[in-house]
Amino acid sequence: MTDTTKTDFNRAGEAKAGTASTSGAAAVLTDIRLWSAIGIVVLLILPHYVYPVMIAKVLCFALFAAAFNLLLGFAGLLSFGHAAFFGMSAYVTGYCLQSLGFTAELGILAGTAAGALLGLAMGLLAIRRQGIYFAMITLALAQMVYFVALQAPFTGGEDGLQGVPRRDLFGIIDMSSNMNVYYLVLGVFCIGLFIVYRTVHSPFGQVLKSIRENEPRAISLGYDADRYKLMAFVLSAALSGLAGSTKVMVFQLASLTDIQWQMSGEVVLMAVLGGIGTMVGPLVGATIIITLQNELAQIGSVSTIVQGAVFVFCVLAFRRGIVGEIKHRWTTWRGRS
Amino acid sequence: MTDTLLQTKNLQAWYGESHILHGIEFSVPKGQIVTLLGRNGAGKTTTLRSIMGLVKNRTGSVVHEGTETIKLASNQIAKRGIAYCPEERGIFSSLNVKENLQLPPVIADGGMSEERVYELFPILKTRGNSQGTKLSGGEQQMLAIARILRTGAQLLLLDEPTEGLAPVIVQQIGEIIKRLKDEGFTILLVEQNFRFAERMGDVHYVIEHGEVVDRFERAEIANNREKITGYLGV
Numbered sequence: 001m002t003d004t005t006k007t008d009f010n011r012a013g014e015a016k017a018g019t020a021s022t023s024g025a026a027a028v029l030t031d032i033r034l035w036s037a038i039g040i041v042v043l044l045i046l047p048h049y050v051y052p053v054m055i056a057k058v059l060c061f062a063l064f065a066a067a068f069n070l071l072l073g074f075a076g077l078l079s080f081g082h083a084a085f086f087g088m089s090a091y092v093t094g095y096c097l098q099s100l101g102f103t104a105e106l107g108i109l110a111g112t113a114a115g116a117l118l119g120l121a122m123g124l125l126a127i128r129r130q131g132i133y134f135a136m137i138t139l140a141l142a143q144m145v146y147f148v149a150l151q152a153p154f155t156g157g158e159d160g161l162q163g164v165p166r167r168d169l170f171g172i173i174d175m176s177s178n179m180n181v182y183y184l185v186l187g188v189f190c191i192g193l194f195i196v197y198r199t200v201h202s203p204f205g206q207v208l209k210s211i212r213e214n215e216p217r218a219i220s221l222g223y224d225a226d227r228y229k230l231m232a233f234v235l236s237a238a239l240s241g242l243a244g245s246t247k248v249m250v251f252q253l254a255s256l257t258d259i260q261w262q263m264s265g266e267v268v269l270m271a272v273l274g275g276i277g278t279m280v281g282p283l284v285g286a287t288i289i290i291t292l293q294n295e296l297a298q299i300g301s302v303s304t305i306v307q308g309a310v311f312v313f314c315v316l317a318f319r320r321g322i323v324g325e326i327k328h329r330w331t332t333w334r335g336r337s
Numbered sequence: 338m339t340d341t342l343l344q345t346k347n348l349q350a351w352y353g354e355s356h357i358l359h360g361i362e363f364s365v366p367k368g369q370i371v372t373l374l375g376r377n378g379a380g381k382t383t384t385l386r387s388i389m390g391l392v393k394n395r396t397g398s399v400v401h402e403g404t405e406t407i408k409l410a411s412n413q414i415a416k417r418g419i420a421y422c423p424e425e426r427g428i429f430s431s432l433n434v435k436e437n438l439q440l441p442p443v444i445a446d447g448g449m450s451e452e453r454v455y456e457l458f459p460i461l462k463t464r465g466n467s468q469g470t471k472l473s474g475g476e477q478q479m480l481a482i483a484r485i486l487r488t489g490a491q492l493l494l495l496d497e498p499t500e501g502l503a504p505v506i507v508q509q510i511g512e513i514i515k516r517l518k519d520e521g522f523t524i525l526l527v528e529q530n531f532r533f534a535e536r537m538g539d540v541h542y543v544i545e546h547g548e549v550v551d552r553f554e555r556a557e558i559a560n561n562r563e564k565i566t567g568y569l570g571v
Binding site: 203206207209210212213214216217219220221222223224225 | 389390391410411412414415416420421423427429430431432436439440441442444484485488
């Protein structure tokens with residue numbers, strides 16, 4: 001990044017600080033803080049009433065969907081290969097915990113770094129194209145990663161990595177109990193979501209939005225659009241990797257399910273259902289999809305038909321996704337009143 | 338003798354199979370307003386887009402301050418200090434006025450501060466929190482010009498800034514363009530509105546079928562009015 005761009009970021013940052021001091025913006029900020037606090041309190045209490053592994057699973061997938069949403073909702077890039085980052089990070093974390101004896105936090109960090117590196121490699125190739133071509137390149141590259149996961153000796157082939165030990169956090173906090181793992185996942189989820197929030201509301205996020213809306217215009221203003229898209233892609237891949245790594249801590253398992261193309265489709269489903277370009281949408285989408293999968297597990301493959309029907313209904317009834325639609329109606333209603 | 342800030346030679350451009358520019362040649366002296374006149378489809382906008390690097394398939398020469406820019410990417414051209422205000426204005430609809438103004442990168446010293454922008458365009462100050470698309474045509478045009486002034490660019494390419502605007506707004510835009518010239522900006526203006534263009538321009542080039550067919554200094558306009566209106570079909 002050149003010095004001139006830094007200057008611009010600083011300028012925008014200062015201006016943002018000025019904006020935040022206005023009463024309207026401050027009110028919104030207070031609202032966000034209030035709602036975040038309520039959400040965290042609910043999530044802290046929830047595992048005492050609901051099976052913690054179930055909510056931990058929802059949070060892992062919500063983080064995965066939020067990472068995907070960062071790319072699609074704010075940078076306008078539809079990737080069909082996000083399972084590669086989620087799955088490969090799960091394998092790396094599983095291997096580090098099982099074979100290398102890493103502590104929990106180091107295993108998660110290693111998985112996240114693997115996701116980021118894979119994102120950099122895939123992004124450098126995919127970012128050169130747009131629209132459906134971009135989606136197809138990411139899908140093709142993800143299938144190559146799937147093949148590696150199937151054939152490589154350290155992944156366990158079709159069996160995957162099973163019985164991955166839940167190593168102590170920082171070498172001192174016992175992770176063998178589901179409750180402790182849940183709170184670890186909750187912490188990781190909050191950090192991940194905060195990173196997404198800060199990114200979206202930073203000058204970098206504004207540039208991403210401008211590229212999404214009118215890329216030639218952003219370029220002719222002087223922005224290197226490809227570089228910004230690559231940065232967003234790597235960040236999204238790293239957060240997807242973070243989600244995959246924490247998922248291994250929850251289920252003690254990394255398998256081909258995590259890395260196959262259906263997983264890439266599932267995260268699209270969660271993000272679209274919740275609301276593209278919203279902060280809470282991925283959490284809502286993940287909750288609905290995971291709950292449906294759990295509740296309908298006993299009816300077997302018919303569950304995918306029900307899932308599909310719910311998706312079609314939601315897309316027809318809530319074109320902007322559930323949270324997106326609520327947000328839109330609320331804004332319209334406030335505008336009228 | 339005035340310094341030449343921008344010069345094009347044998348500039349050719351294509352959209353797919355269509356050959357649009359057939360060797361455009363003109364020069365823009367520093368600190369002056371140069372207009373490109375011509376009928377619809379003559380190639381005026383394509384000329385600006387080619388200078389800006391937005392038309393990928395282009396050949397010839399575009400020299401800015403002694404440096405050849407024909408091979409440069411659009412963002413690198415912008416970083417040299419050339420700013421483009423497109424005909425459709427290109428306001429980012431998901432950003433409000435303030436955010437649209439904060440977006441452009443600083444490419445050189447001398448980029449206008451927000452206060453300075455609001456001094457030039459007082460109406461924008463009152464619309465700070467409005468979404469870009471909620472502005473009137475005139476406000477959008479002012480925002481589009483204001484946005485490029487933030488970068489510090491000294492050469493402004495303005496594509497039909499008066500199109501579709503009420504006469505009173507056209508007058509305001511004209512005053513702003515004159516003020517920018519007085520402050521040292523160099524402006525390449527594409528216009529179909531000849532009455533507006535003749536008031537603004539120091540030098541006028543007429544484009545027909547992707548070629549420059551005539552050139553007039555400001556002082557020559559009066560004696561060639563009939564000829565020019567013939568070119569433009571007005």
